[in-house]
Amino acid sequence: xxxxxxxxxxxxxxxxxxxxxxxxxxxxxxxxxxxxxxxxxxxxxxxxxxxxxxxxxxxxxxxxxxxxxxxxxxxxxxxxxxxxxxxxxxxxxxxxxxxxxxxxxxxxxxxxxxxxxxxxxxxxxxxxxxxxxxxxxxxxxxxxxxxxxxxxxxxxxxxxxxxxxxxxxxxxxxxxxxxxxxxxxxxxxxxxxxxxxxxxxxxxxxxxxxxxxxxxxxxxxxxxxxxxxxxxxxxxxxxxxxxxxxxxxxxxxxxxxxxxxxxxxxxxxxxxxxxxxxxxxxxxxxxxxxxxxxxxxxxxxxxxxxxxxxxxxxxxxxxxxxxxxxxxxxxxxxxxxxxxxxxxxxxxxxxxxxxxxxxxxxxxxxxxxxxxxxxxxxxxxxxxxxxxxxxxxxxxxxxxxxxxxxxxxxxxxxxxxxxxxxxxxxxxxxxxxxxx
Amino acid sequence: xxxxxxxxxxxxxxxxxxxxxxxxxxxxxxxxxxxxxxxxxxxxxxxxxxxxxxxxxxxxxxxxxxxxxxxxxxxxxxxxxxxxxxxxxxxxxxxxxxxxxxxxxxxxxxxxxxxxxxxxxxxxxxxxxxxxxxxxxxxxxxxxxxxxxxxxxxxxxxxxxxxxxxxxxxxxxxxxxxxxxxxxxxxxxxxxxxxxxxxxxxxxxxxxxxxxxxxxxxxxxxxxxxxxxxxxxxxxxxxxxxxxxxxxxxxxxxxxxxxxxxxxxxxxxxxxxxxxxxxxxxxxxxxxxxxxxxxxxxxxxxxxxxxxxxxx
Numbered sequence: 001x002x003x004x005x006x007x008x009x010x011x012x013x014x015x016x017x018x019x020x021x022x023x024x025x026x027x028x029x030x031x032x033x034x035x036x037x038x039x040x041x042x043x044x045x046x047x048x049x050x051x052x053x054x055x056x057x058x059x060x061x062x063x064x065x066x067x068x069x070x071x072x073x074x075x076x077x078x079x080x081x082x083x084x085x086x087x088x089x090x091x092x093x094x095x096x097x098x099x100x101x102x103x104x105x106x107x108x109x110x111x112x113x114x115x116x117x118x119x120x121x122x123x124x125x126x127x128x129x130x131x132x133x134x135x136x137x138x139x140x141x142x143x144x145x146x147x148x149x150x151x152x153x154x155x156x157x158x159x160x161x162x163x164x165x166x167x168x169x170x171x172x173x174x175x176x177x178x179x180x181x182x183x184x185x186x187x188x189x190x191x192x193x194x195x196x197x198x199x200x201x202x203x204x205x206x207x208x209x210x211x212x213x214x215x216x217x218x219x220x221x222x223x224x225x226x227x228x229x230x231x232x233x234x235x236x237x238x239x240x241x242x243x244x245x246x247x248x249x250x251x252x253x254x255x256x257x258x259x260x261x262x263x264x265x266x267x268x269x270x271x272x273x274x275x276x277x278x279x280x281x282x283x284x285x286x287x288x289x290x291x292x293x294x295x296x297x298x299x300x301x302x303x304x305x306x307x308x309x310x311x312x313x314x315x316x317x318x319x320x321x322x323x324x325x326x327x328x329x330x331x332x333x334x335x336x337x338x339x340x341x342x343x344x345x346x347x348x349x350x351x352x353x354x355x356x357x358x359x360x361x362x363x364x365x366x367x368x369x370x371x372x373x374x375x376x377x378x379x380x381x382x383x384x385x386x387x388x389x390x391x392x393x394x395x396x397x398x399x400x401x402x403x404x405x406x407x408x409x410x411x412x413x414x415x416x417x418x419x420x421x422x423x424x425x426x427x428x429x430x431x432x433x434x435x436x
Numbered sequence: 437x438x439x440x441x442x443x444x445x446x447x448x449x450x451x452x453x454x455x456x457x458x459x460x461x462x463x464x465x466x467x468x469x470x471x472x473x474x475x476x477x478x479x480x481x482x483x484x485x486x487x488x489x490x491x492x493x494x495x496x497x498x499x500x501x502x503x504x505x506x507x508x509x510x511x512x513x514x515x516x517x518x519x520x521x522x523x524x525x526x527x528x529x530x531x532x533x534x535x536x537x538x539x540x541x542x543x544x545x546x547x548x549x550x551x552x553x554x555x556x557x558x559x560x561x562x563x564x565x566x567x568x569x570x571x572x573x574x575x576x577x578x579x580x581x582x583x584x585x586x587x588x589x590x591x592x593x594x595x596x597x598x599x600x601x602x603x604x605x606x607x608x609x610x611x612x613x614x615x616x617x618x619x620x621x622x623x624x625x626x627x628x629x630x631x632x633x634x635x636x637x638x639x640x641x642x643x644x645x646x647x648x649x650x651x652x653x654x655x656x657x658x659x660x661x662x663x664x665x666x667x668x669x670x671x672x673x674x675x676x677x678x679x680x681x682x683x684x685x686x687x688x689x690x691x692x693x694x695x696x697x698x699x700x701x702x703x704x705x706x707x708x709x710x711x712x713x714x715x716x717x718x719x720x721x722x723x724x725x726x727x728x729x730x731x732x733x734x735x736x737x738x739x740x741x742x743x744x745x746x747x748x
Contacts, residue, residue, distance in 0.1 A: 089499060089500070110713050201605065253583050255583055258586060394712055403695070434495055
């Protein structure tokens with residue numbers, strides 16, 4: 001018996017047990033007993049993300065009358081991705097479709113890619129150009145192929161406490177990061193609070209501000225690109241904010257929520273899952289006190305936004321019904337009515353451009369003091385720079401934070417360039433150790 | 437005689453068939469009963485152990501298309517600063533566990549075991565309680581307690597004019613904080629081990645010592661401590677092995693940060709194996725740690741069994 005065969009058997013049995021127990025708990029019969037209609041399996045790691053897809057499938061059944069049903073199985077985040085990887089490697093026992101979070105995707109493109117390419121069909125459908133690619137397809141693309149599609153338009157904006165800014169007379173027309181720093185200095189001098197904090201234990205802030213300048217973690221060929229001029233400039237800006245005393249290191253845990261709630265930190269950067277999700281969930285009492293604006297630019301004509309995060313739907317190569325799965329996944333991501341369901345559930349703006357014709361996406365939002373957030377997102381989204389993916393995402397991002405970001409932010413005498421050069425070298429060494 | 441003849445007649449026709457089946461069944465059935473365990477152990481225990489040993493001599497991503505590199509992973513490991521950092525951090529935790537948890541739990545056991553203490557069952561339950569709590573819950577609670585601005589610990593220290601400290605983000609403090617959480621979690625169960633040992637000491641030894649005019653300290657030093665040596669061996673070994681397996685707490689609390697200041701060996705194995713998919717190197721680290729723990733355990737056994745206790 002080969003190892004692959006052994007894995008197949010073990011994984012098949014494991015998945016049957018796991019699937020059986022979950023289905024059993026839902027009171028559903030196993031799909032094999034349901035009659036002639038075939039059943040496709042969808043694995044996800046959160047029920048909120050597949051709520052709209054369930055509704056989309058109901059619509060799909062009415063409009064397309066497919067000859068299959070879908071079993072929706074939710075597993076914990078890490079477990080789902082681990083099991084997906086194992087079943088895909090083993091060749092059986094896994095789902096037909098799965099949600100894959102952006103930072104997990106690189107694990108699936110090390111060696112043989114385990115997903116079906118979606119690009120050709122999207123182009124054939126005439127929908128390729130209707131998508132905001134940096135959020136819809138780029139995070140799941142590798143070497144010219146697209147292995148997943150996301151419906152969340154992760155255009156980043158600057159969220160700010162307009163009540164706090166107004167009281168301190170901060171200029172709401174800040175146009176550049178330099179201008180922002182000047183306002184932040186004055187704000188700190190007058191109030192003792194901080195206009196923005198510096199994320200130093202994760203890559204989020206550096207990533208958004210660097211990507212905004214068309215930098216990022218990787219070059220087009222997937223090799224690390226940490227010590228680029230854009231990366232050094234961002235880190236220097238973050239470090240200078242600390243040196244000049246007008247910013248603070250991001251407080252950990254609950255302290256951060258409290259600081260935002262009290263206006264001690266008066267702004268944050270991020271996409272809709274941050275300002276619509278994180279903020280509304282953790283500090284709902286700040287309803288009506290937030291406004292959004294595009295990022296200040298780094299230079300004239302530069303981008304006013306970036307992208308961060310996302311989860312894409314993939315179709316597994318091991319699926320018996322890959323064609324059916326692919327057709328449904330692409331349909332739900334290119335159907336305005338289906339996508340609007342997710343806006344209703346999670347306040348997520350879609351990556352599908354034609355959906356923005358619907359006025360509901362641009363309606364005034366009470367949480368943001370009745371700002372028309374959708375219109376702003378639509379305005380900046382064409383400016384989202386391309387983000388290159390790589391199989392070495394985990395090695396590079398973890399080395400970046402550990403060597404390139406945290407040390408110079410904790411030790412302000414450390415030069416940003418030398419920290420990033422060291423991180424770049426270590427990333428390359430780590431990759432070379434396995435691949436050379 | 438008549439009875440035995442009757443008995444022989446009654447049993448004689450059945451004997452050949454029953455004997456064959458009965459004997460075979462009696463020989464085979466015990467093995468059938470224990471077979472599931474061994475089958476599962478073979479597939480999920482022995483096979484991964486052997487396969488990971490083979491993997492430790494290879495490199496490449498995942499489990500397919502691997503290249504044999506001989507001792508390459510092991511040689512790289514010896515000069516890998518991240519592994520050395522993880523080993524250092526884990527050793528700090530292990531020393532903290534052995535010295536602080538071991539010592540404090542012994543003191544608690546001695547106190548609870550004292551005749552003057554009432555409500556012994558309550559204390560035993562109270563000290564045992566953290567062991568029943570999931571590590572995830574402990575981590576969530578600990579994160580709140582250790583919060584720099586709103587944490588209970590800094591608030592308490594503030595009353596004495598000390599702090600505040602960035603327990604989880606200062607590289608110099610983070611391992612100390614993790615040892616503190618370990619202290620809270622594991623002291624109770626270790627106190628129970630010590631108490632089991634103390635209850636097993638014959639009172640006659642203490643009576644004889646009292647008649648000979650020994651002080652409490654002398655009784656403790658010359659009777660209690662030597663007779664607790666087997667428990668001490670157990671407590672120390674368990675603390676060391678448990679410490680070098682420390683994973684959930686730093687994973688959930690700090691993810692090994694800041695800048696690897698709380699990276700542990702098992703967390704590093706997880707990073708290499710599951711995040712980087714570098715399973716060959718992860719296997720090599722696991723085997724080095726197995727060998728390391730084997731040596732440490734043997735040294736401990738040698739040290740604690742070095743001298744025989746009174747009465748042995």
